Each structure stands twice: as C-alpha cells, then as structure tokens.
Amino acid sequence: MRAIDVIAHKRDGQALSKEEIDWFITSYTRGNLPDYQAAALLMAIYLNGMSREETVNLTLAMAYSGDTLDLSDIIEYSVDKHSSGGVGDKTSLVVLPLVASCGVPVAKMSGRGLGFSGGTLDKLEAIAGYRVNLSGEEFRALAARNGIVLAGQSGELAPADGKLYALRDVTSTVPSLPLIASSIMSKKIAAGANGVVLDVKVGRGAFMTNLDDARQLAQTMVDIGVDAGRDMIAALSDMNQPLGEAVGNALEVAEAIAALKGGGPADFREHCLIVSGYMLRLAGQGAKWTDDDEVQALLVEYLDGGVALTTFRKMVEAQGGDVSMVDDPHKLPVAHIIASFEAEQDGYIAQLAADEIAWAAFELGAGREKKSDSIDPAVGVVVHVKVGDKVRRGAPLVTVYANDDAKVEACMAHLQNAIAYSDTPVDPLPLFYDTIYGSK
Numbered sequence: 001m002r003a004i005d006v007i008a009h010k011r012d013g014q015a016l017s018k019e020e021i022d023w024f025i026t027s028y029t030r031g032n033l034p035d036y037q038a039a040a041l042l043m044a045i046y047l048n049g050m051s052r053e054e055t056v057n058l059t060l061a062m063a064y065s066g067d068t069l070d071l072s073d074i075i076e077y078s079v080d081k082h083s084s085g086g087v088g089d090k091t092s093l094v095v096l097p098l099v100a101s102c103g104v105p106v107a108k109m110s111g112r113g114l115g116f117s118g119g120t121l122d123k124l125e126a127i128a129g130y131r132v133n134l135s136g137e138e139f140r141a142l143a144a145r146n147g148i149v150l151a152g153q154s155g156e157l158a159p160a161d162g163k164l165y166a167l168r169d170v171t172s173t174v175p176s177l178p179l180i181a182s183s184i185m186s187k188k189i190a191a192g193a194n195g196v197v198l199d200v201k202v203g204r205g206a207f208m209t210n211l212d213d214a215r216q217l218a219q220t221m222v223d224i225g226v227d228a229g230r231d232m233i234a235a236l237s238d239m240n241q242p243l244g245e246a247v248g249n250a251l252e253v254a255e256a257i258a259a260l261k262g263g264g265p266a267d268f269r270e271h272c273l274i275v276s277g278y279m280l281r282l283a284g285q286g287a288k289w290t291d292d293d294e295v296q297a298l299l300v301e302y303l304d305g306g307v308a309l310t311t312f313r314k315m316v317e318a319q320g321g322d323v324s325m326v327d328d329p330h331k332l333p334v335a336h337i338i339a340s341f342e343a344e345q346d347g348y349i350a351q352l353a354a355d356e357i358a359w360a361a362f363e364l365g366a367g368r369e370k371k372s373d374s375i376d377p378a379v380g381v382v383v384h385v386k387v388g389d390k391v392r393r394g395a396p397l398v399t400v401y402a403n404d405d406a407k408v409e410a411c412m413a414h415l416q417n418a419i420a421y422s423d424t425p426v427d428p429l430p431l432f433y434d435t436i437y438g439s440k
C-alpha cells in the first residue's frame with residue numbers, strides 16, 4: 001500500500017477501507033510515514049469528513065495502536081466516564097467514590113489541564129502525597145483490592161492518538177467531528193471500558209460552543225461505542241457558566257469533599273447524582289438499577305450518609321495522599337491573598353462566562369499554557385452566584401484566592417468581562433440539555 005494513494009482517496013471524497021486505515025495508522029505510529037503525509041490525510045479528513053464505518057475503523061486502529069488495559073479478570077463490567085472538559089468540573093472526585101460505594105468497581109485514568117480547561121490529576125495533586133503515577137500492576141492491584149483507583153495513564157495507551165493529536169494541533173485540524181470523536185473514544189476503548197458515560201459540555205467554557213455541534217459530537221461518539229460493542233450514554237450538559245462555585249485545584253477538591261459530605265453547591269451535587277445514575281444504569285446491564293427514582297434514592301443515601309466520603313478517603317490513603325486533608329479541608333494548600341469582586345450594579349446576573357472565569361483563575365496560576373508549566377494548587381476563584389440570581393450593587397460575587405498581588409488585576413479584568421447584568425429577570429441556565437442512549 002502507498003500513503004499517497006490513501007491520501008488521494010480521501011482527498012477525492014472516497015471512503016477509506018478498513019485495510020487502508022489500519023495500514024496508515026500502524027505505519028504512522030511506528031514511524032514509517034512522515035508527518036507531512038499524516039498531515040495531508042488529516043486535512044483531507046477535515047475537509048471531506050468520514051462515514052460512520054470509517055470513523056469506527058479509525059477509532060479501533062488508534063485504540064489498538066499500543067498497550068491496552070484489560071481488567072476483565074478483576075472487574076466483570078468496567079464502566080468509565082469521560083468529560084469533554086469544562087470549568088470547575090470536579091465531577092470525577094465525587095462520582096467515582098459514589099459509584100464505587102454502590103459496589104461497582106471503578107478504575108479510571110484521567111488527564112491534566114491545558115489552557116483554560118482543568119484536569120482531574122492536577123486537582124488530586126492538591127492533596128499532599130497523592131500519587132497519580134502508578135505502574136500498570138499497581139493500578140490493577142488497587143482496582144482489585146479497593147474497587148477504586150483514579151490515576152494518570154499507565155503504559156502507552158493509544159499512542160497513535162497522541163501523535164496525531166500533536167499534529168492536528170499544529171495543522172489546524174483539531175475541530176473535525178470524526179477526528180475529535182475517534183480521539184476521545186480510542187482512549188476509552190484502549191482503557192478497557194465495557195460501558196462509557198460521556199459528559200459532553202456545551203457552551204462558552206466548552207470545546208463545543210453550540211448545542212447542535214455538541215449533539216452531533218455526542219451522537220458520533222455513541223455510534224462509535226455501540227459499533228465497537230460498548231454500552232454508551234452521552235449527557236449534554238451546560239458549560240456556559242462554571243459547574244459549582246470553585247475554579248482552581250485545591251478549592252475544587254474542598255468543594256468536592258463538601259459534596260461528599262452531603263453539602264456543596266446544588267448544581268454540582270445534582271450533576272454528580274445524574275452522572276452517577278447513568279454509570280449505575282450501564283453497570284446494571286438492564287437487570288439492576290433500571291428504576292431512576294430508586295437509583296437516585298440510593299445515591300443520595302450514600303452521599304448524605306458519608307459512605308461515598310469513606311470510599312474517597314480510602315482511595316486517597318491507598319494512593320499515598322494525606323487523609324488529614326480530606327478530614328479537614330482547611331489543611332489543603334491555601335492562598336495568602338484574598339480579594340473580592342463585587343457587583344457593579346443592582347440587577348439580575350445575565351452572564352457568568354465560563355471561559356472568562358477560567359482565564360481569571362488561569363491568570364492567578366491555576367492552569368498551564370504548556371504541558372511543562374507548573375501550577376499553583378492554592379489559587380483560584382469561588383463564584384457565589386449563578387445566572388438568574390438577583391444581586392445588589394456591592395454584593396460579593398466572586399472571591400479571589402491569589403498568591404501574587406501583581407496577578408490580581410488581570411484576574412479581576414477577566415471577571416469583569418465574564419459578568420453581565422440585566423435589569424429584568426433572567427431564566428436560570430439548565431444543567432442538562434439532552435441525553436443520548438446507545439447499547440450494543
């Protein structure tokens with residue numbers, strides 16, 4: 001086979017065969033094809049799209065391009081969740097222990113934040129000593145012993161995606177539906193999931209800013225999963241305003257612990273209960289956890305009764321984290337400077353732009369521009385209002401936690417851009433827009 005022919009087929013709008021896709025991906029991953037040929041194929045895919053069958057074949061070729069995680073000897077049915085990335089999204093810290101508390105083992109590999117999007121590993125590392133780098137053996141052993149493990153990627157899962165993603169980044173081919181969907185799903189399949197709950201974010205703080213695009217992405221990923229023999233649920237959730245109140249690593253861990261104690265912001269709690277319910281529905285395989293009301297009652301009992309918190313504590317302890325920080329979140333890293341952003345007028349909150357709020361936290365050092373940048377776990381912002389809330393001039397809307405006076409001004413400027421007011425009442429934003437179900 002010749003790369004030039006595969007590229008020409010896609011350039012001319014033809015569907016690629018499974019053999020062509022497998023050959024191209026294998027050759028590129030092994031270093032037998034140059035970047036410029038892979039870039040040409042990516043651009044042809046970007047311009048001409050891919051059929052459902054091609055997208056599935058691309059996903060599987062990437063999923064099996066390196067190591068795969070097989071937990072089938074320790075976990076009968078492995079259920080995973082994936083968030084397409086958001087602002088203040090600390091959902092995994094609550095959902096995983098909650099689901100594990102119901103007797104469903106969870107073994108999840110998460111990522112780090114980049115740009116304005118946060119990452120679960122950065123949040124967990126706000127807990128002193130928490131080890132996210134586990135060997136494959138350790139990962140398996142913790143999954144078997146505790147029924148819960150939350151760490152970074154071990155082994156080389158889906159290396160084709162890693163290489164292609166880096167190339168997409170520098171060739172303006174990231175925002176392509178088949179390329180995004182296959183990239184995300186290849187990693188889930190390589191990580192051994194039997195069922196996947198996708199939390200596809202929509203809005204200003206998300207990859208997909210409008211509902212139609214997000215729905216199409218969600219449907220494409222569900223279709224890939226179903227064709228690859230996986231059970232799938234995709235939830236379309238709002239990301240126009242931050243989820244919960246806290247944006248910043250230690251602040252988000254504290255908020256997650258509050259939720260695990262039955263408290264925390266109402267929107268975040270509700271979001272976690274819904275996503276956990278979807279995970280149980282998949283794990284129940286149509287025989288268990290089919291009644292949504294019963295499932296929600298069980299989840300509320302485990303959240304409010306402290307069972308999920310105990311499971312979280314066990315996970316932190318097993319991965320070397322300082323559990324005294326879980327017992328007393330005041331021991332988490334704290335910032336030295338506390339400032340307040342106050343309402344500039346009376347009115348209703350019409351906008352709390354999630355992207356601007358993320359950049360506000362980023363300016364303080366909560367995020368990273370390049371993979372190699374370090375972050376400050378203590379800094380961030382806590383937003384005390386939601387879209388639709390009525391406020392009075394001078395009311396504290398956001399608390400800023402900083403460690404450098406010089407960074408506060410830039411943070412405040414983003415907060416000013418983020419917030420808009422209306423003189424007339426504004427409807428609150430929904431938490432979820434839709435759910436897409438798919439099963440094999």
Ligand code: URA
Nearest residue numbers: 174179180181183184
């Ligand atoms: N996240 C991924 O993992 N891949 C993409 O292509 C986009 C977002």
